[in-house]
Amino acid sequence: MNEPLLTVLGSAAPFPIPGNPCSGYLVRYGKTSLWVDAGTGTLSELQRHVSLRDLSALWISHVHADHFADLPALYYAYAFGDVSRETKLPVIGPRGWAQRVSAFVTNDVAHDMGTVFHVLEHDVDELANVGEMRIRGQLVAHSAPSYALRVDVGGRSFVYSGDTGPCEALTELATGVDLLLCEVGCQDPLDVRRKVHCTPEDAGKTAADAGARNLMLTHLAPGLTGDDALHRAATDYDGPISLATTGLSVTI
Numbered sequence: 001m002n003e004p005l006l007t008v009l010g011s012a013a014p015f016p017i018p019g020n021p022c023s024g025y026l027v028r029y030g031k032t033s034l035w036v037d038a039g040t041g042t043l044s045e046l047q048r049h050v051s052l053r054d055l056s057a058l059w060i061s062h063v064h065a066d067h068f069a070d071l072p073a074l075y076y077a078y079a080f081g082d083v084s085r086e087t088k089l090p091v092i093g094p095r096g097w098a099q100r101v102s103a104f105v106t107n108d109v110a111h112d113m114g115t116v117f118h119v120l121e122h123d124v125d126e127l128a129n130v131g132e133m134r135i136r137g138q139l140v141a142h143s144a145p146s147y148a149l150r151v152d153v154g155g156r157s158f159v160y161s162g163d164t165g166p167c168e169a170l171t172e173l174a175t176g177v178d179l180l181l182c183e184v185g186c187q188d189p190l191d192v193r194r195k196v197h198c199t200p201e202d203a204g205k206t207a208a209d210a211g212a213r214n215l216m217l218t219h220l221a222p223g224l225t226g227d228d229a230l231h232r233a234a235t236d237y238d239g240p241i242s243l244a245t246t247g248l249s250v251t252i
């Protein structure tokens with residue numbers, strides 16, 4: 001693999017539908033595989049593309065179920081499955097993510113995430129590199145602490161919005177990026193949810209203001225069709241716009 005590749009593992013929100021898990025993406029370059037968000041159903045989809053033995057790291061934007069609910073299942077894979085690794089899988093997420101997952105899988109015996117994962121937290125631990133990838137998280141505007149991600153590798157750059165309303169922090173992170181993967185979780189510009197999710201117009205404007213070369217839309221608001229999202233995102237952005245669909249792989 002000479003060029004970094006983005007594969008969509010799922011883009012449904014806020015619940016999975018047949019053939020489309022919730023939010024999850026895979027960024028690959030050479031032997032490095034970075035799983036980004038573990039939404040419901042993405043663990044299964046992930047294994048079409050990389051084995052759990054070879055996965056390099058998992059990055060979690062925020063601990064809403066449609067972005068991290070497959071983590072307990074991933075814990076089961078490493079704790080009780082026949083998956084052996086040479087090193088623990090680095091997992092970086094918002095503060096307290098490991099306690100949240102631990103509380104879910106525990107009944108009478110504590111399950112310490114540190115036994116199978118290398119537990120890392122945004123703004124606490126530095127995880128600047130995953131293999132050859134340089135990565136940076138950025139706090140954005142959501143109803144829970146939520147991070148956007150930038151990956152620079154192989155002379156290309158990628159930004160994933162996580163869940164966020166339109167904000168300077170996302171625009172700044174996406175400056176000059178080759179591919180911006182942006183959520184469009186808000187349909188109505190007058191909806192109060194626009195504080196925590198982007199409309200298609202917001203995604204397009206963010207891409208335009210940041211000078212992003214390509215825009216991909218994901219996490220469509222309930223009731224928002226793909227055609228509408230594409231059309232509306234083009235209001236302020238004249239670059240190529242695509243839709244995140246499960247199984248899609250594109251060069252970054």
Ligand SMILES: [Zn+2]
Nearest residue numbers: 062064142163
């Ligand atoms: Zn969310």
